[in-house]
Amino acid sequence: MLIIWVIVLTSKQLTKISKANLLNDENARGIIFQALLLCAIGVGLYWLIDNTVTNLDNQGKSLGFDFLSSTAGFQISQTFGTWLLDYEVGQSTYWDVYLIGIANTFLVAILGIIAATVIGFTMGIMRLSNNIIFKSFATTYIEVLRNVPILLQLFFWYFAVLRAMPSKREKFELIPDVAGLNITGLYLPAPVPEQGFGVVFLALLFNVPLVFFLRLWAKRKQEQTGQFIPIFWLSAAILILIPTVVYFVMGSPLSWEFPEFKDTGPMLRRGYQSGLGMLVVPEMLAVWFALSLYTAAFIAEIVRAGILAVSKGQTEAASALGLRPNFTLRLVVIPQALRVIIPPLTSQYLNITKNSSLAVAIAYPELVSVFAGTALNQVGKEIEMIFMMMMVYLTFSLLTAAFMNWYNSKVKLIER
Amino acid sequence: MIRRTILSAAAGIAMFATGANAATTLEAVKAKGFVQCGVSQGLPGFSNADDSGNWTGIDVDLCRAVAAAIFGDGSKVKFSPLSAKQRFTALGSGEIDILSRNTTWTMTRDTQLGLNFAGVNYYDGQGMMVPAGLGVKSATELDGANICTNTGTTTELNITDYFRANNMSFNLVAFEKADEVVAAYDAGRCDVYTTDRSGLAAQRTKLTNPDAHLVLPEIISKEPLGPVVRQGDDQWFNIVRWTLNALINAEEMGITKANAKSRLAGTENPAIKRLLGGEGKFGEELGLSNDWALNAITAVGNYGESYEANVGPNTPLKLDRGVNALWNKGGILYAAPIR
Numbered sequence: 001m002l003i004i005w006v007i008v009l010t011s012k013q014l015t016k017i018s019k020a021n022l023l024n025d026e027n028a029r030g031i032i033f034q035a036l037l038l039c040a041i042g043v044g045l046y047w048l049i050d051n052t053v054t055n056l057d058n059q060g061k062s063l064g065f066d067f068l069s070s071t072a073g074f075q076i077s078q079t080f081g082t083w084l085l086d087y088e089v090g091q092s093t094y095w096d097v098y099l100i101g102i103a104n105t106f107l108v109a110i111l112g113i114i115a116a117t118v119i120g121f122t123m124g125i126m127r128l129s130n131n132i133i134f135k136s137f138a139t140t141y142i143e144v145l146r147n148v149p150i151l152l153q154l155f156f157w158y159f160a161v162l163r164a165m166p167s168k169r170e171k172f173e174l175i176p177d178v179a180g181l182n183i184t185g186l187y188l189p190a191p192v193p194e195q196g197f198g199v200v201f202l203a204l205l206f207n208v209p210l211v212f213f214l215r216l217w218a219k220r221k222q223e224q225t226g227q228f229i230p231i232f233w234l235s236a237a238i239l240i241l242i243p244t245v246v247y248f249v250m251g252s253p254l255s256w257e258f259p260e261f262k263d264t265g266p267m268l269r270r271g272y273q274s275g276l277g278m279l280v281v282p283e284m285l286a287v288w289f290a291l292s293l294y295t296a297a298f299i300a301e302i303v304r305a306g307i308l309a310v311s312k313g314q315t316e317a318a319s320a321l322g323l324r325p326n327f328t329l330r331l332v333v334i335p336q337a338l339r340v341i342i343p344p345l346t347s348q349y350l351n352i353t354k355n356s357s358l359a360v361a362i363a364y365p366e367l368v369s370v371f372a373g374t375a376l377n378q379v380g381k382e383i384e385m386i387f388m389m390m391m392v393y394l395t396f397s398l399l400t401a402a403f404m405n406w407y408n409s410k411v412k413l414i415e416r
Numbered sequence: 417m418i419r420r421t422i423l424s425a426a427a428g429i430a431m432f433a434t435g436a437n438a439a440t441t442l443e444a445v446k447a448k449g450f451v452q453c454g455v456s457q458g459l460p461g462f463s464n465a466d467d468s469g470n471w472t473g474i475d476v477d478l479c480r481a482v483a484a485a486i487f488g489d490g491s492k493v494k495f496s497p498l499s500a501k502q503r504f505t506a507l508g509s510g511e512i513d514i515l516s517r518n519t520t521w522t523m524t525r526d527t528q529l530g531l532n533f534a535g536v537n538y539y540d541g542q543g544m545m546v547p548a549g550l551g552v553k554s555a556t557e558l559d560g561a562n563i564c565t566n567t568g569t570t571t572e573l574n575i576t577d578y579f580r581a582n583n584m585s586f587n588l589v590a591f592e593k594a595d596e597v598v599a600a601y602d603a604g605r606c607d608v609y610t611t612d613r614s615g616l617a618a619q620r621t622k623l624t625n626p627d628a629h630l631v632l633p634e635i636i637s638k639e640p641l642g643p644v645v646r647q648g649d650d651q652w653f654n655i656v657r658w659t660l661n662a663l664i665n666a667e668e669m670g671i672t673k674a675n676a677k678s679r680l681a682g683t684e685n686p687a688i689k690r691l692l693g694g695e696g697k698f699g700e701e702l703g704l705s706n707d708w709a710l711n712a713i714t715a716v717g718n719y720g721e722s723y724e725a726n727v728g729p730n731t732p733l734k735l736d737r738g739v740n741a742l743w744n745k746g747g748i749l750y751a752a753p754i755r
Contacts, residue, residue, distance in 0.1 A: 069738060074580075075573040075588040089576055155596075162603040168562065183604050255625040267551055268560045268607060274587065282605070283589070360567070363591045363600070374590060 041403035049070055052383065075170040075387025076100060077365045078274070080107045101367030102392055108287050108366065109353040109396070115292035116352060125186075127304050138300065146297035151358055153294055157360040160287035160310040164411065165282070168268040169270045171261050178258060182271065187259035196253035204239075211235045222260055282363035287356065290358045293350050294329040299345060307333065325409050346404035350397045357393075367392060422750050432631075433745035441513055442486070447718060451491045454512035457497040460618045461727035461735070462518045462538075471495050475516040477722040478537055478643055481712040482514060485704055488716025507646060512677040514656055518614070535654040537719075538684040538727075538749060539739045540633035542574050543613035545620065546704040548630050554592035555634035559584040563593075564597050564606035566590065575610050576714045578725050598622050607744040612639055655702050661711035664751035665691055666718035667743055673717035677711055691754050700755055709754075719749070 025379030056062065072094050076082050106138050125140035145153070165183040166172050175182040179188050193201075218229040238356040242386065247253070259277030262270055272279075318328040360369040367389055376385050441628055451600055455463035455475055463473040476495070484490040497514050507515045508530055518540075519525075521533040543700045544563075546552050555578070565571045568589040573589050579586045589606055591597045598619050601609040609616065613631060620626045643660065645653050667673075671679050680692040687693040699706035723740065727733045741747025 065608065073576060075576045075586065077589050078587055159603065160597060162600065162605055168607065205601050266557075266559075268558060272492060274560070274585070305755075360592045361596060363564075363589045363596070365590070369567060369592070371588065373592065374572055377567075377570075 001119040003022050029079050039303065044231070052093040056265045058382075063383065064381075065384055066383055068098070069093050072097050072375065072378070074378070076370055076374075077281060077363065078131060079104055079284060081364055094375055094379065098367075098371050098388065100365065101369070102372040103372075104364065105353070105356055105366040105392070106396065108284060108291065108359065108364070111288050112295065112352045112356065113349050114166065116295040116348070119292060119296035120348075121303050122302025123296060123300035124307070129299060142297045145294055146301075150290060150294050150355055151361065153360055154286060154290040154358055157289045158283065160361050161228075161282050163291075169263065169267075171272070171293060171396065180261065181319065183282065184272065184279075185282055186280040188278040188280065189256040189258045192255045192257050196250040197384050200243055200247045200253065201248055204243045207238050207242055211238055214238070224350070243316075270381075281364070283359070283362050286362055287359040287364045287366075291352050291355055294355075294385055295348050298348050301340055301346045302348065303337075306337035306339075307339045310336045335411060336413075339408075339413060342404060342411060346401055346408075349400050349404065353396050354393060355401065418702070433576075440744040441649045443653065445486060445513055447693065449487075450494050451479060451483045451486065451514065452494050452496060452512045453482075454496050454503055454506050454517055455479070456517045457499060458617070461608060461731060462614065462618075463493075463495075463497075463516070465489045465497070472726060474537060474726045475518060475643075477716040477726070478660060478663075479514055480518050481663055481716045483658055484711040484715035485655065485659050485662075485708040488705070488707070488711045493724050496571060504531060504644075507531060507644060510646075513645075518612075518641045518750065519644055521640045521642050530647045532647050532653050534643045534645055534653055535660045536640040537660055538614065538641040540612045540639040540641050542571060542610060542637040543616050543635055543641065544575075544632045545601075545609045545616045546632060547608060547631050548628050552607075552632070552741040555632045555636070556582060556584075556609060558586065561607040562587050562589060562605065564589050564591065565610050566594055566597055567575055567592055570637070571611055574577050578634075578636045594619060614641075614727065614733070614735065617727070617735050621732045623706050629632045631743040651703055655704065657713050658754070659709075661751040662691060662712055662754065663716070663719040663722070664742070664749055665754060666709070666713045667720040668744070668751070671713060671718060673714055673721055676713045680710060686715070687755075696755075 022032070053063075059112055068330065070091055070093060073089065076087055076097070079100075079250065080102035081087070084103050085096050085101060087096060119388055123141055126134045127142065129135050129138075162183060168182060168184050171182050172182045180185075181187060192409050208369055214231055214235060218231045222228055257277055259279075260273045262273060264270070282321045314336065315328055318332040319325075320416055356366055357368040359366045360373060363369070372385060376382065379385065439447075453476075455471065455473075458464050459473070461473055463471060463475040465471050476728070479493050479495070480490040484494075496506060498506050498512075498515075498517060503515055503517055503519065504525075506512050513628040516533075516537075518538070519533075519538075521536060525531060525591075526533055544555055546558075551719060552558060558579075563586050564577060565588065566573065572588060572590055575588065589600065591600065594611070594615070596607060599609075600606065602623050609619075611619070613635065616631050620629060620631075623629060636738045643656050645656055660707060666676070669685075669691065671688065671692070676692065680694050683689060683694075686695060690698060692713075693699055693706035693708065697706060699708040702708065706709075717725070720742075723737065724730065737745075737747060739748050741749060743750040
């Protein structure tokens with residue numbers, strides 16, 4: 001590929017070369033130095049690759065991805081990923097381990113992004129509030145959390161959460177017989193879809209485009225006639241009421257599996273029974289808390305900056321036009337603030353994904369922990385496995401960035 | 417514990433460096449005037465530095481014994497604290513002369529890393545610790561347990577194998593570093609903490625109430641720990657191997673730090689005379705003086721003395737001799753004879 005590049009460059013510029021001293025010619029000089037740089041890069045790459053291959057050869061190792069299909073002989077902490085892939089020691093392969101790592105990383109990243117956005121926007125708006133209590137609370141929150149390293153916060157949340165919990169053979173019931181928690185995690189009822197639940201799900205899916213078109217129609221109507229059609233309650237009714245009706249028509253095709261607590265029997269079997277209900281492990285909670293609270297502090301400042309960036313004249317002009325305050329906020333201030341908020345917000349979202357790799361420190365089985373830790377240690381394919389791992393973070397980051405850029409292009413100022 | 421490490425390019429470079437060493441290790445050591453010894457970054461009982469920087473432990477004693485065998489002075493040794501990842505690279509590159517860092521002897525390491533294990537100075541194995549209040553007396557009662565351990569070691573594999581072999585279920589919580597494992601176990605996150613038994617003994621001292629926990633009798637893996645040298649220098653390999661053998665033989669013959677000199681003067685026992693240099697030229701065969709073993713023993717004591725002082729029942733680690741007792745006292749410690 002490099003060579004092709006050189007040829008293209010050369011053929012483009014050759015025509016312009018004069019017959020004078022080559023080094024005095026701007027075009028020729030450009031080509032010469034580009035070529036030299038390319039050579040240097042090529043030699044550097046060759047040196048790196050040759051070294052790697054030689055060294056691997058010396059150790060009797062080879063490059064390859066065959067290991068992915070061999071079975072993994074170690075247990076992984078029960079989490080979303082192991083549930084999703086139905087992990088079983090001696091049956092599941094290293095490829096499954098990879099997917100488990102990805103699933104756990106994504107779960108905590110996505111939950112973190114949602115929570116950090118909600119908390120961040122709340123804190124950002126609170127810091128701009130005229131209420132002194134709200135304002136000073138938000139200021140303290142932001143200054144404390146964004147100035148303490150994330151790893152320390154992770155340890156703090158993990159050990160704070162652990163120390164505060166009742167022991168494995170005790171429980172703290174949130175809702176008696178339905179949900180409870182102890183040091184082994186948070187136990188919730190798990191939904192079990194039954195025959196016919198697919199129809200309810202379809203009804204829900206079908207309603208989303210319906211609401212979307214309704215909004216589009218209302219907007220067009222308003223643009224054409226100036227008449228404002230309130231559709232919020234109607235959309236809500238479509239989204240909630242229709243699936244609910246379908247749900248009951250189908251005969252309530254969803255049951256719940258409740259966690260079960262035993263305080264008799266063998267000592268180690270007491271406590272919440274494994275495999276019943278939904279378990280959220282404390283490691284996951286700690287990572288989620290730490291990531292969202294830490295990132296929220298940064299998002300709060302981004303939101304504050306975005307809102308402050310909208311000049312006061314805009315608000316005043318909107319009220320002069322007779323817009324009510326909530327319309328001023330929704331139609332004038334927020335769209336303009338978003339233009340400032342979205343780009344830095346994107347990089348915060350990327351940070352959450354990347355920082356989730358710190359979870360290895362507190363035993364949350366995400367990608368770095370299970371794949372680059374345990375699995376790498378058994379297989380010893382450093383180059384391949386680190387490469388696979390980098391690809392995951394790269395892909396997820398690029399997808400996030402692509403989505404946010406698309407959103408940014410939608411909200412940015414459209415000049416006519 | 418087999419701490420398999422990420423050794424990609426580094427180990428390769430180390431191998432080239434090995435070939436480049438023209439002088440023998442012994443000559444190089446004599447020229448610089450001290451032995452450079454690779455140890456852990458702090459494992460009580462094995463190699464641990466106190467507040468004033470003095471290293472103690474059975475791994476440290478072995479290095480001091482080698483220094484004494486060469487120089488007649490056990491203090492002519494310098495220590496390099498190394499992480500599990502750094503250790504083999506440091507040895508291969510010639511940065512250290514001996515690696516004495518609770519390192520498990522495995523076939524892969526012996527054959528693929530350009531290293532040789534000069535012997536075993538501690539027979540370890542993976543064990544399990546539980547809170548005494550649990551009422552568990554054996555690992556076979558651990559069905560359904562939550563288990564805390566380190567990631568990046570074979571510990572996870574061993575424990576999984578053990579539970580599968582015994583048809584028991586368990587949940588594994590694997591941390592990156594030992595400190596967090598101890599903290600989580602102490603907080604009650606897990607019913608069981610598993611790692612090498614020597615590690616359990618050392619980490620137990622960090623718990624809030626060490627006496628409220630007990631180590632179960634089952635040993636689920638073999639972890640022979642010993643000193644390591646570079647491959648390709650047989651003389652140096654022999655010095656380290658026979659220094660270790662001398663310490664073990666000394667215990668067998670009842671020769672101690674205190675009585676070594678008087679035993680040499682007062683004995684007619686040919687085995688003792690050969691060991692302490694009263695008969696034969698065993699030291700010279702190694703490239704050392706004939707009182708090499710005498711010097712090593714007077715510097716650190718025999719194997720048993722070193723064990724009792726560092727990891728034995730009267731230390732915070734409280735480790736019984738167990739398999740590390742002499743072969744004629746119920747253990748498996750058996751040193752080849754000096755003759």
